[in-house]
Amino acid sequence: MHKLNVLAALKWYGVALLVILLDQITKNVASHVLVLHQPEPITSFFNFTLRHNFGAAFSMFHDAGGWQRWLLALLAAGVSVLLIFWIAKLPKQKWMEALALALVLGGALGNLYDRMLLGYVVDFIVVHYKEHEWPAFNIADSAICIGAALLVWDSLFGTKIAKYGDAK
Template sequence: MPNTQSKKGLFQFYPHNLLWLGLSVLAIVLDQWTKWIASTHLNYADPVPILPFLNWTLLHNYGAAFSFLSDAGGWQRYFFTSLAGFVSIIFIFWLMKMPKKMIILPMAIALILGGAIGNLIDRVSLGYVVDFIHVYYQDSHFPAFNIADSAITLGTILLLIDTFFLEKKRIQNAETRNV
């Protein structure tokens, strides 16, 4: 069996990173399954109280995460579809090139990728994204979101942690080894 760890070509991937693609697929499946449940069991814009701060409320989002640009007139569908497709391709390549020792960064990329593709599926097939998680406190309401948005948000938080804390440590370790 050839040593795939030593090859560094553009299309050479590390097999261990298939696990991270599996996390992306899990995020996509959970997202699509919960959106299907919301679409088939909830009435549009009719809140179902779950907790004192949480409703299930079926909404159609024509914008980006958390309804950003949802009232922009229609151009955003094509923009966000193209953007999600382009970013997904880049993230797949980036994810598959991750060294085996890294955990937080590939997890972040996998979650962002899964969330982006989950919402991309909605945008292409429906023309909008299904949102149903509605969090609020008294009269302050957070825009409705879904599992894909949650995966993107969690992935972004992990990416920031990796960038601001772990990357510095990797650079310091590399400099120590090179001395």
């Protein structure tokens, strides 16, 4: 069992903080520059469109009546606490796992901040092809997806820690 190593984990908490800051700055700019639901084309397949997501990923539970705000906030807070301890328990060699968890943590806290302060999450990045559109997202969502992809990559191809010792 690994003991908590908060000092070693500080750099990963810094990564999470950077994600939160980038997320909140871009959401703030989007909220002040864009008009709700009015697309601002960037390319033929990408635009900025301010949207308020009252639900979860892909607007799941968007019209659930309000209870989802508290359930999703509680879930994000619980996962965040788990990630904070998980990161602190990782050995130094597990840097990719730590980075992945830091990205997920930053994204979860960025969206949690919106949900608690505003009652919804600010989304503004939209990718589309003709009339087919991917659900709007933000920097926090992107960090969560990149973190999840890194976790999968690391579990498949990353450095393996020996059962009873250090990295081999």
